Amino acid sequence: MENKPHCLVLSFPAQGHINPMLQFSKVLQQEGIKVTFVTTLFFGNILQKLPPSITLETISDGFDNGGVREAKSFKPYLEHFWQVGPKNLENLIEKLNRTNYPIDCVIYDAFYPWVLDVAKKQGIFGVSFLTQNMSVNSIYYHVLVGKLGVPLDVQEISLPMLPQLQYKDMPSFLLNYEKDPSFLDLAVGQFSNIDQADWILCNSFYELDGEVIPSY
Structure with missing residues (x-):
């Protein structure tokens, strides 16, 4: 064998x-x-x-x-x-x-x-x-830790290691969270026990997410 x-x-x-x-x-x-x-x-x-x-x-x-x-x-x-x-x-x-x-x-x-x-x-x-790429996952993570509240009620969003974002730039399920929380709960739930995993792999281009990746 x-x-x-x-x-x-x-x-x-x-x-x-x-x-x-x-x-x-x-x-x-x-x-x-x-x-x-x-x-x-x-x-x-x-x-x-x-x-x-x-x-x-x-x-x-x-x-x-x-x-x-x-x-x-x-x-x-x-x-x-x-x-x-x-x-x-x-x-x-x-x-x-x-x-x-x-x-x-x-x-x-x-x-x-x-x-x-x-x-x-x-x-x-x-x-x-x-x-998903690390920039998007960063948004979900900041929802998890409470740095980004939902549903969004601001036009400009400032998050660490990311460029200034507009309301329209955000994933749609952050905007209608109260109507249907399922998608955002699923995305945020990725991090519920990720610190216990033996390894973490990311689907990303370092050249695009180079500032975001080291912050995790």
């Missing part, structure tokens, strides 16, 4: 999250690491074919026939997924651990903070992957 590390890469079921994690998976594979790419059952059925060197596995989010559309709206989708996801992921890791290539680490989309608890329970490394 060839002895190579095995990473399970778990992506949030949205194309903007799938793409950066899949590209990173290809880099890992080129470095001689075995990669198992994981998404939801519904999204896995519509995902374009992966490179043959990367294995695809799926877990159920409870809405296997339509994802968010089957759930009718985002909030009940997230609530149910967060209930069934940990056990379904744990079952998958246990299944893969019975093969010749047990899992060494889980690289998970930071939108899934609960994955870290599963990784710790299984005794493997948990690596948080921030799929």
